[in-house]
Amino acid sequence: MDVSGTIYTIRRSFLRDRINILLLRGSNVKPVALAQDIYRISANIGSRDLFEGIWPIPNGVSLNSYLVKGSRYTALIDLVKDWEGAAGSVSAQLKDTGCDITDIDYLILNHMEPDHTGWLADVKQKHPQLKILCSKRAVPLVEAFYGFSDQVQAVSDGETLDLGGKQLVFYDAPNVHWPETMVTYEPASKILFSCDAFGSFGQVHEAVFDDQLSDLEMKFFEGETLRYYANIVSSFSIFVQRAIKKLSALDISIIAPSHGIIWRKNPASIITMYERLASYMNGPAEQEVTLVWSSMYGNTEALVDAVVSGLDAESVPVNIHRVPQDHVSYVLASAWRSSGIIIGMPTYEYRMFPPMYSVLDVLERSHVMNRKAFRFGSYGWSGGAQKQFDEFSEKMKWECLGSVEFHGAPSREDRETAYGRARELAQRVKQWTL
Numbered sequence: 001m002d003v004s005g006t007i008y009t010i011r012r013s014f015l016r017d018r019i020n021i022l023l024l025r026g027s028n029v030k031p032v033a034l035a036q037d038i039y040r041i042s043a044n045i046g047s048r049d050l051f052e053g054i055w056p057i058p059n060g061v062s063l064n065s066y067l068v069k070g071s072r073y074t075a076l077i078d079l080v081k082d083w084e085g086a087a088g089s090v091s092a093q094l095k096d097t098g099c100d101i102t103d104i105d106y107l108i109l110n111h112m113e114p115d116h117t118g119w120l121a122d123v124k125q126k127h128p129q130l131k132i133l134c135s136k137r138a139v140p141l142v143e144a145f146y147g148f149s150d151q152v153q154a155v156s157d158g159e160t161l162d163l164g165g166k167q168l169v170f171y172d173a174p175n176v177h178w179p180e181t182m183v184t185y186e187p188a189s190k191i192l193f194s195c196d197a198f199g200s201f202g203q204v205h206e207a208v209f210d211d212q213l214s215d216l217e218m219k220f221f222e223g224e225t226l227r228y229y230a231n232i233v234s235s236f237s238i239f240v241q242r243a244i245k246k247l248s249a250l251d252i253s254i255i256a257p258s259h260g261i262i263w264r265k266n267p268a269s270i271i272t273m274y275e276r277l278a279s280y281m282n283g284p285a286e287q288e289v290t291l292v293w294s295s296m297y298g299n300t301e302a303l304v305d306a307v308v309s310g311l312d313a314e315s316v317p318v319n320i321h322r323v324p325q326d327h328v329s330y331v332l333a334s335a336w337r338s339s340g341i342i343i344g345m346p347t348y349e350y351r352m353f354p355p356m357y358s359v360l361d362v363l364e365r366s367h368v369m370n371r372k373a374f375r376f377g378s379y380g381w382s383g384g385a386q387k388q389f390d391e392f393s394e395k396m397k398w399e400c401l402g403s404v405e406f407h408g409a410p411s412r413e414d415r416e417t418a419y420g421r422a423r424e425l426a427q428r429v430k431q432w433t434l
């Protein structure tokens with residue numbers, strides 16, 4: 001296939017595998033103190049299942065709950081899904097802190113998605129008097145998912161729960177990730193329990209805080225934050241921006257999300273990272289190109305190397321994905337961070353090649369808007385993919401260079417045009433700044 005683009009991709013996955021080996025060693029999770037009487041209680045999920053039934057998690061994911069012990073009341077912020085023994089692990093860690101699930105007075109549900117609530121029915125059975133606090137929009141969801149409503153109480157935006165010496169203040173953060181989502185803030189320790197916001201994929205072991213991570217591990221989490229953001233949060237980027245603006249009024253020392261590491265050395269860095277990722281929705285993103293291609297019989301494929309050479313000539317990095325071979329999770333993460341997108345795709349039954357159609361559908365749902373783009377591809381009869389692609393790219397506000405569409409196998413002229421288009425696209429990507 002191509003020259004340096006492949007090398008670039010191989011290097012990246014080699015690095016990822018090396019880091020995997022480093023990180024997946026040992027999985028004993030212990031409660032970790034964030035401040036006096038405030039603990040992270042966490043479960044590491046392996047890589048067998050797809051997250052949300054769709055996204056691969058080759059490096060696993062952590063589900064974090066937080067225990068806050070006041071002088072009068074004890075609260076647990078967010079729960080887990082009983083997934084790969086997570087509930088048992090959480091129970092054991094609670095015991096390590098001298099607490100049983102039945103000792104919890106308040107369960108705070110920042111977000112109703114089952115990765116943070118799945119264990120709820122069982123907990124309710126064990127502890128019927130447990131008081132559950134959640135946003136107004138979450139109340140009917142408790143009933144819908146878990147079939148009960150007693151002891152469930154809505155809290156309003158800015159409302160405070162006094163635990164004795166510690167307070168919890170609740171702020172609505174709608175659509176980060178579901179409509180009912182809120183975050184919880186503890187003013188004495190200045191900890192923000194942000195639930196899905198500022199989260200990432202990847203298991204967390206002994207190094208729990210940003211200041212305990214090596215540079216290599218930090219790089220790993222940056223990658224896992226990007227893929228988590230692109231896969232789970234990107235559709236809601238406008239709401240992420242709103243939530244960040246709203247929370248900027250808080251004095252935050254520690255960001256404690258419900259997935260991934262805790263940010264205490266530099267909480268601003270994960271906020272900045274999320275702000276940057278949210279801004280990619282409308283471009284410019286990074287000065288990179290994502291090349292996604294598919295081919296049945298090699299005709300479209302025959303132009304891949306010319307396209308990559310054009311990008312190389314301009315020294316613009318390229319993320320190369322072949323579909324359906326590469327999972328859309330990775331294609332989306334690359335596309336999210338790239339200012340340029342090139343689609344290589346033949347016509348299939350008068351329309352776009354189905355696996356590429358499916359990828360583009362995900363890019364649309366995730367709002368990968370305003371990109372510099374073009375398409376190349378082969379057809380055999382009367383075409384059709386280009387017309388459908390034009391409709392798609394107009395909807396996505398992609399600024400498209402002329403496509404390189406050809407009948408059957410590409411000619412030498414087609415190769416030269418594809419090379420030239422790729423160079424031109426790379427130049428536009430480099431020139432595109434805010």
Ligand SMILES: Cc1cc2nc3c(=O)[nH]c(=O)nc-3n(C[C@H](O)[C@H](O)[C@H](O)COP(=O)(O)O)c2cc1C
Pocket residue numbers: 294295296297298299300301345346347348349350351378379380381382383384408409
């Ligand atoms: C199942 C199937 C359906 C196709 N449908 C169309 C079509 O609707 N219109 C068309 O112009 N070509 C159609 N073609 C022809 C392909 O677009 C053509 O063979 C093209 O060269 C394939 O490019 P590739 O080698 O990159 O896969 C079809 C081919 C196959 C195998």
Ligand SMILES: [Fe+2]
Pocket residue numbers: 111113177178196
């Ligand atoms: Fe979620």
Ligand SMILES: [Fe+2]
Pocket residue numbers: 113115116195196258259
């Ligand atoms: Fe989540």
